[in-house]
Amino acid sequence: MTALQDDPTLPNRAPAAAASADSGVETPFRRFVSDYRESSVAVVGTLVVALIALIALLGPLIAPTDPYDLATVSIMDSRLAPGEAMMDGRPAWLGTDGLGRDMLSAMIYGLRISLGVGIGSGAIAMLIGCSLGLAAAYYGGRVDTLIMRVVDIQLSFPAILVALILLAVLGKGIDKIIVALVAVQWAYYARTIRGSALVERRKEYVEAAASLSLGDRRVLFRHLLPNCLAPIIVVGTVQTAHAISLEATLSFLGLGLPQTEPSLGLLISNGFEYIMSGSYWISTFPGIALLVTIVSINLVGDRLRDVLNPRLQR
Amino acid sequence: MASDTTPTLEVRNLRTHFFTKAGVVKAVDDVSFAVQPGKVMGLVGESGSGKTVTGFSILGLVDAPGRVVAGEILYKGENIASATEDRMRRLRGREIAMIFQDPMMTLNPVLRVDTQMVEAIQAHHSVSHQEAWQRSRDALGRVGIPSPEERLRAYPHQFSGGMRQRVAIAIAMLNRPDLIVADEPTTALDVTIQGQILYEVQKLCEETGTALIWITHDLSVVAGLADEICVMYAGRVVEHGTVDEVLDRPAHPYTRGLIGSVPSRNRRGQPLTQIPGMTPSLLNLEPGCPFKTRCPDADAACDVEPAITHPAVGRDVRCHHPATADAKLQVTA
Amino acid sequence: MSVFIIRRLMQAMLVVLVMSFLVFAGVYVVGDPTQILVADDADQAERARVIAELGLDQPFHVQYLQFLGGALSGNLGESFRFNEPALQLILERLPATLELAFVALAIAVFFGIPLGTWAGLRPESPVAKTIMTGSILGFSLPTFWVGIMMILLFAVILGWLPSTGRSDEITYVLGFPTTLFSLDGWAHILMPAVNLALFKLSLVIRLSRAGAREVVHQDYIKFARAKGLSESRVILVHVMKNILIPVVTVLGLEFGGLVAFSVVTETVFAWPGIGKLLIESISFLDRPVIVAYLMIIVLIFVFLNLIVDIAYSILDPRVRLQDMKS
Numbered sequence: 001m002t003a004l005q006d007d008p009t010l011p012n013r014a015p016a017a018a019a020s021a022d023s024g025v026e027t028p029f030r031r032f033v034s035d036y037r038e039s040s041v042a043v044v045g046t047l048v049v050a051l052i053a054l055i056a057l058l059g060p061l062i063a064p065t066d067p068y069d070l071a072t073v074s075i076m077d078s079r080l081a082p083g084e085a086m087m088d089g090r091p092a093w094l095g096t097d098g099l100g101r102d103m104l105s106a107m108i109y110g111l112r113i114s115l116g117v118g119i120g121s122g123a124i125a126m127l128i129g130c131s132l133g134l135a136a137a138y139y140g141g142r143v144d145t146l147i148m149r150v151v152d153i154q155l156s157f158p159a160i161l162v163a164l165i166l167l168a169v170l171g172k173g174i175d176k177i178i179v180a181l182v183a184v185q186w187a188y189y190a191r192t193i194r195g196s197a198l199v200e201r202r203k204e205y206v207e208a209a210a211s212l213s214l215g216d217r218r219v220l221f222r223h224l225l226p227n228c229l230a231p232i233i234v235v236g237t238v239q240t241a242h243a244i245s246l247e248a249t250l251s252f253l254g255l256g257l258p259q260t261e262p263s264l265g266l267l268i269s270n271g272f273e274y275i276m277s278g279s280y281w282i283s284t285f286p287g288i289a290l291l292v293t294i295v296s297i298n299l300v301g302d303r304l305r306d307v308l309n310p311r312l313q314r
Numbered sequence: 315m316a317s318d319t320t321p322t323l324e325v326r327n328l329r330t331h332f333f334t335k336a337g338v339v340k341a342v343d344d345v346s347f348a349v350q351p352g353k354v355m356g357l358v359g360e361s362g363s364g365k366t367v368t369g370f371s372i373l374g375l376v377d378a379p380g381r382v383v384a385g386e387i388l389y390k391g392e393n394i395a396s397a398t399e400d401r402m403r404r405l406r407g408r409e410i411a412m413i414f415q416d417p418m419m420t421l422n423p424v425l426r427v428d429t430q431m432v433e434a435i436q437a438h439h440s441v442s443h444q445e446a447w448q449r450s451r452d453a454l455g456r457v458g459i460p461s462p463e464e465r466l467r468a469y470p471h472q473f474s475g476g477m478r479q480r481v482a483i484a485i486a487m488l489n490r491p492d493l494i495v496a497d498e499p500t501t502a503l504d505v506t507i508q509g510q511i512l513y514e515v516q517k518l519c520e521e522t523g524t525a526l527i528w529i530t531h532d533l534s535v536v537a538g539l540a541d542e543i544c545v546m547y548a549g550r551v552v553e554h555g556t557v558d559e560v561l562d563r564p565a566h567p568y569t570r571g572l573i574g575s576v577p578s579r580n581r582r583g584q585p586l587t588q589i590p591g592m593t594p595s596l597l598n599l600e601p602g603c604p605f606k607t608r609c610p611d612a613d614a615a616c617d618v619e620p621a622i623t624h625p626a627v628g629r630d631v632r633c634h635h636p637a638t639a640d641a642k643l644q645v646t647a
Numbered sequence: 648m649s650v651f652i653i654r655r656l657m658q659a660m661l662v663v664l665v666m667s668f669l670v671f672a673g674v675y676v677v678g679d680p681t682q683i684l685v686a687d688d689a690d691q692a693e694r695a696r697v698i699a700e701l702g703l704d705q706p707f708h709v710q711y712l713q714f715l716g717g718a719l720s721g722n723l724g725e726s727f728r729f730n731e732p733a734l735q736l737i738l739e740r741l742p743a744t745l746e747l748a749f750v751a752l753a754i755a756v757f758f759g760i761p762l763g764t765w766a767g768l769r770p771e772s773p774v775a776k777t778i779m780t781g782s783i784l785g786f787s788l789p790t791f792w793v794g795i796m797m798i799l800l801f802a803v804i805l806g807w808l809p810s811t812g813r814s815d816e817i818t819y820v821l822g823f824p825t826t827l828f829s830l831d832g833w834a835h836i837l838m839p840a841v842n843l844a845l846f847k848l849s850l851v852i853r854l855s856r857a858g859a860r861e862v863v864h865q866d867y868i869k870f871a872r873a874k875g876l877s878e879s880r881v882i883l884v885h886v887m888k889n890i891l892i893p894v895v896t897v898l899g900l901e902f903g904g905l906v907a908f909s910v911v912t913e914t915v916f917a918w919p920g921i922g923k924l925l926i927e928s929i930s931f932l933d934r935p936v937i938v939a940y941l942m943i944i945v946l947i948f949v950f951l952n953l954i955v956d957i958a959y960s961i962l963d964p965r966v967r968l969q970d971m972k973s
Contacts, residue, residue, distance in 0.1 A: 153669075156948065158907040165673065168929040168937060245789050249911055252791045253926055268792055272915075275799055276810070284799070287792035294787040302783065373873055377864075407875030414873075419866035424888045433884075434874040485874065 035307045045299030052293050055108060056115045063108040064090065067101040068260075082281050095281035097270060103281060106267055107289050113263040114290065117174065118244035121181035125243075126236055128182065129189025134225065136190065137197035148194065151187040159184040159246060167255040177256050181243050192235045196228040230308040237301030241294045248290055264290045320391050321348040322493050322525035323372065323410075328385035328395070330364075330371045339596045341367040341380065343549035346630075349525040349542075351492065354516070356536030356557065357529045358572070359546035362593045365529045366415070368546070369495040371395075372527070373412055374402040389493070408438040411486035413496040417479035417503070421470035427454075427481055428466040434488050453484040457514060476507035483515060490522055497529045512539055533576050537561055545569045548594055548604035554630040565625055565636040567609050603634065611635040655956050659949045666945040670938055671714050672707075723942060724935030728928070733939035737921055741943065742824045743813055744920030747912070748905040750827070750836055751843035756898065759851025764890060766852065767859025768882070778852060785849030790908070794842045794915035801838060809835055811917035839916040843909055847901055854897055858890035865889075892959065899955030903948040 037043055055062065082095040082103075094103035136147040154162065163180040170176040248265025250256035252272075257263050262270070264286045271282025330342035342364040349355040357365045370376045372387055374394065387395040394405065406412075414420040422430060431450035432443060439446075447466070454462035457480040470478060479499055486494055496515065500508040516539060519526050530536055536543055536557065543560045545553040545568065553566040564570045574587035591608035594600075603609070606616040615634045622630050698704050705713070717723065723734045763782075766775035802810035813836070816829040826832030862868060863886060871885045872878075910922035917923070921940055928936040 158904045161907045248789050249791055253914055272795055280799055283795050290789055298783055298787045375869055375872055403875050406873055412873040414866055414870055420870040422867040422885050437875045
């Protein structure tokens with residue numbers, strides 16, 4: 001540090017300057033993209049996320065079979081090893097589960113549910129958390145105290161515990177698990193956006209907007225919110241990965257989704273009973289799919305954090 | 315420079331470069347000087363002139379991506395630029411000590427002062443903890459810290475900035491080193507404390523015969539303290555001589571500019587001069603004299619890097635147009 | 648120091664009180680326990696009798712005060728399923744969970760701090776990059792799936808370790824039953840402990856790395872080197888003590904998280920602790936046990952917060968001073 005104090009000769013600033021020189025007009029977005037692309041791991045992560053999203057979207061179109069069509073699923077096919085042929089002659093590339101469903105197809109359908117639950121609950125939590133966080137930051141005083149006290153109390157308990165208790169009270173079902181996941185996540189958004197909104201609020205442009213007597217809503221959503229986007233995006237990515245993982249965990253514990261709507265977590269859970277007898281594929285493959293999904297989302301989130309964090313910016 | 319005794323430290327053509335992503339930063343680029351035992355060498359320059367890096371190079375504490383790429387650092391005749399890390403560790407703190415710029419940052423906040431002093435002794439001498447503790451207490455007393463016994467048991471945050479710098483000085487003096495590198499140790503302190511610390515360091519060095527390298531951007535500090543001065547600019551020594559020679563008859567236009575920008579009692583009412591422009595970036599420095607863009611005397615000759623000339627015995631100047639004695643302080647007129 | 652501790656104790660008691668209210672309100676008021684408690688074919692009189700017996704006909708605040716009075720005398724109600732005091736059920740299983748969480752924490756600390764510090768000191772080295780990639784994996788891996796894979800590999804395929812359960816070779820240390828003094832005990836606890844530790848290990852690695860990266864560039868580290876200290880002393884004393892402060896804080900708080908998250912690990916490895924009990928109680932809607940579990944968890948959390956505050960003030964002298972001033 002001392003060495004650099006004596007030497008502010010821009011070893012740190014130079015790369016940014018060099019980058020701007022060759023990319024013509026420097027827009028914040030372009031700069032973001034070029035910074036982001038510096039990490040090849042993150043680029044791979046992004047591509048994988050895109051691929052997974054595509055598979056989930058196209059789901060029924062690309063799955064070899066419909067694992068829930070009772071007419072085509074035969075119990076005779078149960079626990080076929082990967083690559084073995086099913087009754088109708090088609091190979092089950094990743095094997096079949098205890099009920100004779102093709103694992104690959106079940107995973108594609110499971111991925112749709114896992115992603116849907118994760119992203120859906122994340123979006124709702126973001127909406128609720130951001131609204132409350134913005135309100136806390138903007139109005140201050142009692143509103144702030146009340147909201148943030150609830151946030152503090154909730155965040156002092158592990159997410160899984162809060163979700164478990166809620167599900168114990170609410171029961172099973174896709175709507176119930178979304179409620180539980182939203183309840184677990186909203187506080188993170190509220191805390192994050194309140195923090196950055198408080199910083200933004202003190203800046204002149206917000207005071208200027210307020211002095212023009214623009215309405216509360218306008219100042220909040222047109223001025224404060226856009227400037228708090230970066231941290232929300234980062235938290236959103238990480239929380240989505242977390243929600244997907246938590247849903248899988250809850251389903252494994254038997255408190256998440258019902259058997260009629262098996263997510264990746266429930267597929268793993270179903271395979272657990274066959275582990276001892278050596279039918280490894282039923283738990284293993286959905287787990288790998290889950291892992292790849294979560295890791296790649298986390299890689300994206302990690303990179304976003306590095307690039308968007310103003311403290312680390314050069 | 316003619317001297318019978320081996321200097322405590324002699325730096326010859328030192329180059330310390332930082333290899334950053336953006337290119338090579340030549341923080342120190344051909345620096346030579348020598349310090350005799352018991353003498354004070356003032357290393358003067360603006361921020362970014364490479365004086366701190368010179369200090370760290372002497373102690374072998376240049377952090378990556380920087381490293382000493384050329385030159386010799388002779389400590390009592392031994393080239394420590396190529397010494398092993400183990401040899402350097404033995405020298406550091408015992409024979410060559412350093413005092414840092416910011417006293418608020420030099421002491422570890424989570425360790426008590428006695429811990430930080432005792433370890434400095436025990437790193438070099440196998441003495442009992444008790445003996446080391448007593449020596450630490452005496453050292454604190456010598457730098458003028460009241461009730462040292464009690465203060466030893468305190469944490470750094472319980473000291474003021476001036477007191478912390480005294481502790482740092484006491485630590486530097488603990489093992490009676492033969493050379494101390496003091497990197498702007500008084501810059502962060504207020505003026506009255508500056509004076510006290512300068513006086514104490516000077517006294518300690520006289521008593522122990524320790525050679526001192528005093529790094530500063532403040533000519534008025536070295537004027538009263540140093541025996542010799544090296545003026546650094548853009549990683550090079552541009553002028554060297556005894557303190558009187560350099561201050562009374564500055565030969566390099568940069569030195570003249572520096573002197574002109576110091577407020578002085580003799581020139582009351584006259585406007586202070588300032589050196590136009592900024593310190594050049596050491597990254598991809600243009601060839602030629604690095605001062606040419608700011609120099610009043612620059613001409614075509616300055617596109618070639620000037621070599622060192624010796625206008626008098628013991629004087630070094632790196633300039634194509636060094637001022638003669640008559641031209642003294644023209645720049646301030 | 649004692650003023651500091653007493654003030655923290657008072658705060659802790661207040662938190663426990665508030666949480667007892669929330670737990671009670673959350674679990675007792677939402678939903679209707681009579682649906683499970685009273686047989687479907689019971690008549691109106693029978694139903695009313697059970698409701699009165701359980702005190703469910705009382706207004707909310709009376710019910711809460713009764714619950715609170717019971718809780719103070721150690722009575723958190725009787726389990727519907729076992730017809731045993733809920734608190735007793737929890738306390739019987741608590742040592743197994745604490746043992747598991749403790750070993751997991753030890754694994755996270757003993758591997759996490761050195762690995763993270765290493766990664767922070769040499770951030771560009773391949774080893775550091777491998778460590779950091781590993782920690783991203785540790786964050787991303789779903790714990791239960793890793794547990795299943797561990798059973799598959801070490802118990803089913805290799806046959807090195809028992810797949811599930813806890814050893815019954817129990818030794819009592821200061822009244823605390825533990826299996827850590829037998830080889831069989833370690834064979835059983837190894838997989839679940841590693842499984843539970845995985846997430847915290849990643850966390851410790853990240854914290855230590857961030858700490859090391861920040862601390863190592865501080866002037867006082869350079870000054871320590873300038874004193875001629877050996878590299879090991881610089882790292883082990885000067886760097887480490889500064890890293891330990893945030894790590895200890897987070898870990899203290901995370902121990903509660905370990906106890907809570909052991910719900911998953913205990914279910915995978917059939918570890919007979921309170922987490923497994925909770926899952927069973929939830930499926931049986933055994934509310935007194937759920938409440939007792941939550942109250943114990945709250946107590947553990949509050950107690951840990953207290954310990955962390957005190958440990959922090961010992962590690963970082965600046966904190967103590969601030970507290971005295973305020």
